[in-house]
Amino acid sequence: MPKRPLALWWRAQTAIGLIVIGAAAQAQTTPVGTWRSIDDETKQPKAQIVIGDRGGVLSGRIEQLLRPGVDPKAVCDRCTDDRKDQPILGMEIIRGVKKDEDRDVWEGGRILDPEKGSTYALRLTPVDGGHRLQVRGSIGPFWRTQTWIRVK
Template sequence: MKQMLASLVLGGVAASAAANTTPEGLWRNVDDKTGEAKAEIRIRDAGGGLLNGVLERRLTANAKPDEVCTECSDDRKGKPLLGLEIIRGAKKADGKDVWEGGKILDPENGRNYSLRLTPIEGGKKLEVRGSIGPFGRTQTWVRVQ
């Protein structure tokens, strides 16, 4: 009985650890230039194997709660930044722990970038790469527990 209980507990821990190696969850966005925490983004399964991410909380001192995306040029133009979908359509690459093929929006300039999400450090951190052609930048986001 004890062995069965121990294997159930260990199996649950292993499943929980495996679940954390996906980009799904709540992440703290840290500015790669200043090191300042800027926002929290929730990444969710959007169905069909795709992930989307929503700006859930803004952390900068000058953040206004009613601010809208004035720089957006698509259906997000004029929408509140809180609740704004900034990640769309990321899909797991075959045979890799990488999600790509989607887009990420920078609400500060309204640009959409090609996206790559790579969980690192056992899913405690997420490398978020936005690029246009060969040019881009990578931020490391931290999972919020």
């Protein structure tokens, strides 16, 4: 009879462990984290972006510029909003993105290309178990998708 409570204890510990592991895996299937964007032309890392969550609304800032020879003091001289002539390093390039309740997709916000000064409608979709992020920017029927790589 003493073996029965011990078996129940082990089952409970195993269940708790699986729940914790599942929660950790689920946490990685969100855009929240640190990402490396990849240059479309050179296929080299372009910037490191940190995406955060404030009350269910995501935003993202450029934490580091990674291209060789890029001026760390560069400003967004082509921007037309409040980011005009502001430093690109530290700039908020993702604004107002929210999770679609029916899918693992975050959308409804905007993304800025600071080199062109253009903003695009945005959809973020974690893929590959959250190790990669599909970043789709669009203007009307025209769109472009980049894949970013998770750093943290």
